[in-house]
Amino acid sequence: MIRHQEKWGTRIGLILAMAGNAVGLGNFLRFPAQAAQNGGGAFIIPYLISFVLMGIPLLWVEWAIGRHGGLYGMHHVPGMMDCMGKSRALKYAGVFGIFTNLGIAAYYVYIESWTLGYVWYSVTGAFTGMTAEEVSRFFSMYLDTGSGGLINLNPISVIFLLLTLSLNIYILSRGVSKGIEKTCRIGMPLLILFGIFLTVRALTLKAGVSGASHDALIGLNFLWQPQPASLTNPKIWLAAAGQIFFTLSVGMGSVHVYSSYVKKNQDIALNAASAGWMNAFVEVVLGGSVVIPIAVAYLGLDWVQSNVGFEMAFRTLPSLFQNWGPLLAALGGLAWFGLLFFAGITSSLAMGQPVMSFLQVEFDMPRKKSALLFGLICLAMALPCVLFYGAGCFGEYDFWAGTFSLVAFALIEIIVFAWVFGMDKGWQEINRGADIKVPVFFRFVIKYITPLFLLAVFLGSMFKPENGDWAAAAARLAQGRSWNLAPDSVLGTVLNKGIADKRFLVDGRPTPLLFVTATRMFLLLIFTGIAVLVYKAWRNHKHPKEEI
Amino acid sequence: MTWSAWLTLALTWSVVLYFVIRFFLKALKTPVREETDMEFLRKDA
Numbered sequence: 001m002i003r004h005q006e007k008w009g010t011r012i013g014l015i016l017a018m019a020g021n022a023v024g025l026g027n028f029l030r031f032p033a034q035a036a037q038n039g040g041g042a043f044i045i046p047y048l049i050s051f052v053l054m055g056i057p058l059l060w061v062e063w064a065i066g067r068h069g070g071l072y073g074m075h076h077v078p079g080m081m082d083c084m085g086k087s088r089a090l091k092y093a094g095v096f097g098i099f100t101n102l103g104i105a106a107y108y109v110y111i112e113s114w115t116l117g118y119v120w121y122s123v124t125g126a127f128t129g130m131t132a133e134e135v136s137r138f139f140s141m142y143l144d145t146g147s148g149g150l151i152n153l154n155p156i157s158v159i160f161l162l163l164t165l166s167l168n169i170y171i172l173s174r175g176v177s178k179g180i181e182k183t184c185r186i187g188m189p190l191l192i193l194f195g196i197f198l199t200v201r202a203l204t205l206k207a208g209v210s211g212a213s214h215d216a217l218i219g220l221n222f223l224w225q226p227q228p229a230s231l232t233n234p235k236i237w238l239a240a241a242g243q244i245f246f247t248l249s250v251g252m253g254s255v256h257v258y259s260s261y262v263k264k265n266q267d268i269a270l271n272a273a274s275a276g277w278m279n280a281f282v283e284v285v286l287g288g289s290v291v292i293p294i295a296v297a298y299l300g301l302d303w304v305q306s307n308v309g310f311e312m313a314f315r316t317l318p319s320l321f322q323n324w325g326p327l328l329a330a331l332g333g334l335a336w337f338g339l340l341f342f343a344g345i346t347s348s349l350a351m352g353q354p355v356m357s358f359l360q361v362e363f364d365m366p367r368k369k370s371a372l373l374f375g376l377i378c379l380a381m382a383l384p385c386v387l388f389y390g391a392g393c394f395g396e397y398d399f400w401a402g403t404f405s406l407v408a409f410a411l412i413e414i415i416v417f418a419w420v421f422g423m424d425k426g427w428q429e430i431n432r433g434a435d436i437k438v439p440v441f442f443r444f445v446i447k448y449i450t451p452l453f454l455l456a457v458f459l460g461s462m463f464k465p466e467n468g469d470w471a472a473a474a475a476r477l478a479q480g481r482s483w484n485l486a487p488d489s490v491l492g493t494v495l496n497k498g499i500a501d502k503r504f505l506v507d508g509r510p511t512p513l514l515f516v517t518a519t520r521m522f523l524l525l526i527f528t529g530i531a532v533l534v535y536k537a538w539r540n541h542k543h544p545k546e547e548i
Numbered sequence: 549m550t551w552s553a554w555l556t557l558a559l560t561w562s563v564v565l566y567f568v569i570r571f572f573l574k575a576l577k578t579p580v581r582e583e584t585d586m587e588f589l590r591k592d593a
Contacts, residue, residue, distance in 0.1 A: 015572070015575055044560050220549060221550060225550060225552065277568040277571055435574065
């Protein structure tokens with residue numbers, strides 16, 4: 001086992017890298033959609049409460065676990081978890097910290113490559129003169145989903161995927177300070193600059209100006225108009241807690257690994273708070289001021305309410321930018337897709353490091369080789385997403401790696417930290433070298449409130465009722481009856497509630513159920529494979545806990 | 549925009565901007581301790 005000598009170069013570099021890890025595509029694409037679908041201005045109240053009671057405490061816990069593990073040379077999550085207590089099983093909880101990053105990186109890098117492709121198309125004026133339908137069709141052609149064929153293969157999108165992946169591998173192979181930190185020091189300020197440009201442009205759009213048919217402020221009003229009645233709806237609270245969860249990149253293992261390169265007597269309390277609030281700024285201030293206001297200005301509120309979603313960024317926005325004239329359209333496209341690209345790459349780099357550090361520490365693999373291996377595994381896992389995008393593989397990756405695993409691991413880690421490692425040691429760990437005084441109130445929050453919050457999110461996602469109607473579900477429960485599960489609940493997904501045809505083959509052609517089942521088996525295989533590697537690593541040589 | 553929407557937006561943005569600026573400035577101004585891990589471990593022991 002080799003001991004890493006890597007460290008962060010500067011404090012600001014570390015904060016920007018952590019903020020870059022948290023700021024991702026979801027800040028600009030998921031947050032506005034979630035807010036719009038869950039009570040507008042009322043969404044922000046549970047959002048901020050969840051941020052304070054779940055987000056910030058989890059950040060402190062993950063930074064503390066990471067720095068504590070790094071002290072023993074453990075720069076990967078299984079090793080860090082192993083250092084948290086006596087049980088030999090703890091290291092296997094850390095399998096999530098590798099699996100999640102691999103599973104998410106596989107489809108995330110693919111989306112990241114779309115943004116790179118769309119930067120190119122925007123700058124070269126590829127959308128000039130296209131109608132809204134043509135721009136939307138362009139996206140279908142880019143993914144090769146428009147033809148209705150079984151396999152989706154567009155060589156151009158594969159080229160951009162390979163380019164993006166190569167860039168990730170190159171940066172990762174340069175190391176923590178010279179690669180990741182340097183990229184984030186350039187990428188994050190640029191992202192904020194692009195975001196400010198688009199926010200100013202969006203909020204100054206008025207009906208009759210630049211082809212807009214409505215005031216952009218109508219969109220902003222839609223997002224911020226409080227609907228107090230929705231505050232009593234558990235669905236809104238679960239959505240807000242879920243958004244906080246995904247936006248901060250907690251429950252993945254990437255925060256732990258970045259933090260393991262922090263020197264042991266250096267602050268984590270202030271750094272974590274800085275990175276967390278910076279993410280909130282990018283999400284609430286910038287993320288909420290671009291997509292919806294621009295779309296409402298051109299397409300109206302009704303259209304946005306029924307079409308708001310992830311693909312709007314690619315299908316709709318490029319055609320709206322065309323109303324700004326050739327130069328501003330190119331600039332708008334560059335700023336929008338450039339911003340998404342930087343948001344994406346600073347996050348995908350954070351997904352690579354946990355995998356690499358496991359290979360480096362446990363299998364003595366050199367940095368460049370481990371970066372290349374990560375890239376190859378990522379490519380192999382991305383191929384099903386690319387080739388069978390329309391068949392549901394992409395959604396399965398997102399659900400199991402990008403949703404379920406995050407909540408499961410966060411719940412495990414908070415229990416381990418507060419109840420196995422112990423709050424006395426844990427509180428000491430969070431406060432060692434702290435440059436701010438963490439309010440004692442958070443000691444109670446970390447021990448009781450955050451685990452309960454996470455348990456609620458976990459159970460909520462497991463048993464989510466149809467249409468998220470918890471009031472009706474509770475009424476049925478009071479009558480001693482069960483409720484119908486939502487197709488996107490964990491149990492509903494396992495039972496394939498959302499798939500009507502339960503056959504694997506129809507007329508010799510594979511059905512979506514076959515693809516979905518095969519993808520789940522593949523992901524389970526990857527998870528098991530990582531667990532076996534962890535077992536082997538611990539059998540091959542002694543680890544800090546065994547040496548003490 | 550309605551006054552209640554403006555109020556929600558203004559309050560939220562103020563809270564977020566206050567904390568991001570406060571923490572980021574503090575991080576910028578506070579020098580980093582230069583003690584190495586080995587020095588720390590020795591003291592801790």
